[in-house]
Amino acid sequence: xxxxxxxxxxxxxxxxxxxxxxxxxxxxxxxxxxxxxxxxxxxxxxxxxxxxxxxxxxxxxxxxxxxxxxxxxxxxxxxxxxxxxxxxxxxxxxxxxxxxxxxxxxxxxxxxxxxxxxxxxxxxxxxxxxxxxxxxxxxxxxxxxxxxxxxxxxxxxxxxxxxxxxxxxxxxxxxxxxxxxxxxxxxxxxxxxxxxxxxxxxxxxxxxxxxxxxxxxxxxxxxxxxxxxxxxxxxxxxxxxxxxxxxxxxxxxxxxxxxxxxxxxxxxxxxxxxxxxxxxxxxxxxxxxxxxxxxxxxxxxxxxxxxxxxxxxxxxxxxxxxxxxxxxxxxxxxxxxxxxxxxxxxxxxxxxxxxxxxxxxxxxxxxxxxxxxxxxxxxxxxxxxxxxxxxxxxxxxxxxxxxxxxxxxxxxxxxxxxxxxxxxxx
Amino acid sequence: xxxxxxxxxxxxxxxxxxxxxxxxxxxxxxxxxxxxxxxxxxxxxxxxxxxxxxxxxxxxxxxxxxxxxxxxxxxxxxxxxxxxxxxxxxxxxxxxxxxxxxxxxxxxxxxxxxxxxxxxxxxxxxxxxxxxxxxxxxxxxxxxxxxxxxxxxxxxxxxxxxxxxxxxxxxxxxxxxxxxxxxxxxxxxxxxxxxxxxxxxxxxxxxxxxxxxxxxxxxxxxxxxxxxxxxxxxxxxxxxxxxxxxxxxxxxxxxxxxxxxxxxxxxxxxxxxxxxxxxxxxxxxxxxxxxxxxxxxxxxxxxxxxxxxxxxxxxxxxxxxxxxxxxxxxxxxxxxxxxxxxxxxxxxxxxxxxxxxxxxxxxxxx
Numbered sequence: 001x002x003x004x005x006x007x008x009x010x011x012x013x014x015x016x017x018x019x020x021x022x023x024x025x026x027x028x029x030x031x032x033x034x035x036x037x038x039x040x041x042x043x044x045x046x047x048x049x050x051x052x053x054x055x056x057x058x059x060x061x062x063x064x065x066x067x068x069x070x071x072x073x074x075x076x077x078x079x080x081x082x083x084x085x086x087x088x089x090x091x092x093x094x095x096x097x098x099x100x101x102x103x104x105x106x107x108x109x110x111x112x113x114x115x116x117x118x119x120x121x122x123x124x125x126x127x128x129x130x131x132x133x134x135x136x137x138x139x140x141x142x143x144x145x146x147x148x149x150x151x152x153x154x155x156x157x158x159x160x161x162x163x164x165x166x167x168x169x170x171x172x173x174x175x176x177x178x179x180x181x182x183x184x185x186x187x188x189x190x191x192x193x194x195x196x197x198x199x200x201x202x203x204x205x206x207x208x209x210x211x212x213x214x215x216x217x218x219x220x221x222x223x224x225x226x227x228x229x230x231x232x233x234x235x236x237x238x239x240x241x242x243x244x245x246x247x248x249x250x251x252x253x254x255x256x257x258x259x260x261x262x263x264x265x266x267x268x269x270x271x272x273x274x275x276x277x278x279x280x281x282x283x284x285x286x287x288x289x290x291x292x293x294x295x296x297x298x299x300x301x302x303x304x305x306x307x308x309x310x311x312x313x314x315x316x317x318x319x320x321x322x323x324x325x326x327x328x329x330x331x332x333x334x335x336x337x338x339x340x341x342x343x344x345x346x347x348x349x350x351x352x353x354x355x356x357x358x359x360x361x362x363x364x365x366x367x368x369x370x371x372x373x374x375x376x377x378x379x380x381x382x383x384x385x386x387x388x389x390x391x392x393x394x395x396x397x398x399x400x401x402x403x404x405x406x407x408x409x410x411x412x413x414x415x416x417x418x419x420x421x422x423x424x425x426x
Numbered sequence: 427x428x429x430x431x432x433x434x435x436x437x438x439x440x441x442x443x444x445x446x447x448x449x450x451x452x453x454x455x456x457x458x459x460x461x462x463x464x465x466x467x468x469x470x471x472x473x474x475x476x477x478x479x480x481x482x483x484x485x486x487x488x489x490x491x492x493x494x495x496x497x498x499x500x501x502x503x504x505x506x507x508x509x510x511x512x513x514x515x516x517x518x519x520x521x522x523x524x525x526x527x528x529x530x531x532x533x534x535x536x537x538x539x540x541x542x543x544x545x546x547x548x549x550x551x552x553x554x555x556x557x558x559x560x561x562x563x564x565x566x567x568x569x570x571x572x573x574x575x576x577x578x579x580x581x582x583x584x585x586x587x588x589x590x591x592x593x594x595x596x597x598x599x600x601x602x603x604x605x606x607x608x609x610x611x612x613x614x615x616x617x618x619x620x621x622x623x624x625x626x627x628x629x630x631x632x633x634x635x636x637x638x639x640x641x642x643x644x645x646x647x648x649x650x651x652x653x654x655x656x657x658x659x660x661x662x663x664x665x666x667x668x669x670x671x672x673x674x675x676x677x678x679x680x681x682x683x684x685x686x687x688x689x690x691x692x693x694x695x696x697x698x699x700x701x702x703x704x705x706x707x708x709x710x711x712x713x714x715x716x717x718x719x720x721x722x723x724x725x726x727x728x729x730x731x732x733x734x735x736x737x738x739x740x741x742x743x744x745x746x747x748x749x750x751x752x753x754x755x756x757x758x759x760x761x762x763x764x765x766x767x768x769x770x771x772x773x774x775x776x777x778x779x780x781x782x783x784x785x786x787x788x789x790x791x792x
Contacts, residue, residue, distance in 0.1 A: 111527020118526060125781030129773055132525065199781075201788035208791075267596075268661045284594075291646045291662075373647055374790050382787070388497040389602075390780055 060397035066169040069116035070098040074170030092146040099138035177398035213361035224308035232316035250306040291373030308353035315349030464491035470729030475717035524558035540738030541720040559697035563732035566758035571665040584690025598666025601647035603786035605692035610637035674731035688763035731756035
């Protein structure tokens with residue numbers, strides 16, 4: 001018996017080991033298969049979502065052009081104190097050598113002059129043509145003194161501002177875009193100061209974006225909550241019909257919905273014509289309802305409303321009517337029962353709807369572009385402006401990075417206050 | 427079963443790739459992508475350039491619309507996958523794109539001489555041929571009003587546009603510092619020759635913005651060229667700045683009661699450029715030579731009221747293709763329209779657009 005145990009034990013053990021290994025390899029295989037199945041999705045996410053975001057974040061600080069274009073001047077300016085007058089003759093000579101090398105360096109060199117001039121022009125308006133003009137003449141400047149020669153080409157070479165800009169931007173990474181996003185910049189001595197008042201714009205736009213997003217969220221709650229309540233409490237057949245009325249605009253193109261507001265709110269639009277016909281507004285001085293902040297708020301509230309209604313509705317559907325009945329039978333009047341018993345249970349839905357609407361509103365672009373006019377445009381419209389018109393992609397990236405950080409921050413705050421796990425998306 | 431599925435899949439994928447690649451080469455040999463501003467303008471180019479070009483060479487043209495600016499060209503060139511062969515751009519973008527190496531250089535010797543035998547470099551108006559760009563038309567920013575909305579006096583000068591006491595009502599303006607600052611200064615009495623000198627000083631910029639302050643609360647801002655005729659037709663505005671061809675289209679083709687005020691017009695060029703690394707550069711060059719010859723340059727002007735850039739084409743401008751009206755008085759370059767005209771200074775704008783647009787945006791936000 002003892003012998004049998006002894007002889008049997010190794011096989012049992014080896015069987016068990018075998019089984020374990022096989023089990024492990026089987027689970028590993030199924031895990032690998034599962035991973036392979038999801039791999040296309042993961043790769044797609046990585047390529048279309050994560051990589052572009054990282055690239056954008058990187059672009060907001062990446063600034064290699066000046067260092068690449070004028071490396072000698074960058075070295076010569078390293079120890080220059082911008083507060084103490086013009087740089088030395090060596091810096092002038094180095095810059096001439098750099099520009100001459102680029103100018104004679106074929107099409108790549110010439111393109112680099114153009115990019116260098118444009119880059120510097122973002123910091124020092126008006127220097128673009130100074131650079132291109134100087135670069136054209138640089139190969140002909142064979143001997144010093146280069147200082148006088150450059151100042152003769154353009155008087156801006158006799159002012160420290162342009163040199164300070166070259167010195168500051170010769171580092172491969174920069175925070176100037178983030179400073180500019182907050183209406184700040186470096187002065188000639190290298191300290192951070194506010195932009196002159198007539199060039200301050202971004203703080204106003206950030207505050208406006210927050211204000212409009214907050215207001216739209218609030219309006220969506222006020223309008224969406226009763227609708228969701230109605231949908232959740234009506235008999236199935238009626239509520240299904242009403243749900244379609246909520247979803248139909250939701251499925252309609254954003255552009256169509258925005259332009260229909262132009263038809264409704266325009267100066268000769270449906271609303272004002274009707275009011276004029278009723279004699280409520282004059283024919284000449286009608287209120288301006290579109291192409292301003294009012295238009296943006298109305299159109300955005302309408303477009304984002306389903307994002308509020310649907311989460312609230314799905315939460316309300318899950319609330320048993322017995323709670324309200326219990327509250328009533330225990331003596332609460334309808335208002336108190338609603339406030340004490342019903343409302344708290346709908347908070348996760350309201351929270352989910354609010355965060356969804358608020359985040360979408362922060363990044364809203366097409367609607368404010370079409371109906372925003374003078375004072376109804378948001379930060380995204382400025383990001384688009386710098387992407388498409390001024391081609392200052394680094395700056396657009398910095399604005400985008402701040403927007404992203406803001407949204408993530410709000411999400412974090414929401415998680416702390418309400419808890420993401422309490423959020424119900426429907 | 428499993429194997430046969432894999433084999434089929436591989437075979438199908440291979441076939442698909444084969445199909446794609448043959449499709450690709452077939453496309454490359456026989457078509458180019460030409461990008462322009464859309465609307466009536468692109469239509470005029472299709473009629474005057476694309477259709478005759480296809481008829482003559484058999485090369486098909488894919489026409490795409492865009493909204494101006496170099497963003498797409500820059501993105502395509504930097505990503506190394508250029509899909510546009512030819513783009514119609516504004517002058518400041520042509521110069522900047524060339525400076526930054528985003529555009530191919532164009533050898534002007536490919537351009538045919540004028541019909542009267544003048545070599546191309548003399549036949550093109552001065553300042554219309556560039557290292558990377560060949561101009562095709564002259565267009566202009568003007569302002570227009572709806573005459574059915576006015577009784578009595580009508581606006582005649584650029585100053586009237588900024589005078590809401592004399593002509594109460596909303597104004598439409600392009601949401602850009604260019605060229606409303608120039609127009610504001612001309613309205614304030616600055617001679618067209620002094621406009622850019624004035625704008626180069628802080629006092630001059632302040633002066634321009636002060637003029638804009640007068641009408642700020644009455645302005646509706648537009649961005650796309652199709653918007654201003656629409657705003658006029660809807661009665662949203664009494665007068666609006668606009669591209670002259672768009673208003674012409676509304677006047678003549680759609681029979682709208684619009685009137686153009688030419689005083690203080692700011693004229694500019696549209697040019698052909700080839701993005702660096704364009705897939706069909708040779709064909710694009712062929713198209714540039716074809717579309718800017720005397721005959722096509724003049725033919726374009728019978729579809730929309732943008733002026734030809736070739737001197738030899740100017741006398742050939744005749745009547746509108748659809749309505750038969752005489753096109754000459756509708757051209758920005760017609761002598762009676764050209765009396766107080768300002769050429770957009772691309773060098774000034776290339777230098778100052780960031781600063782002035784920033785200030786313009788700050789002014790708007792206040």
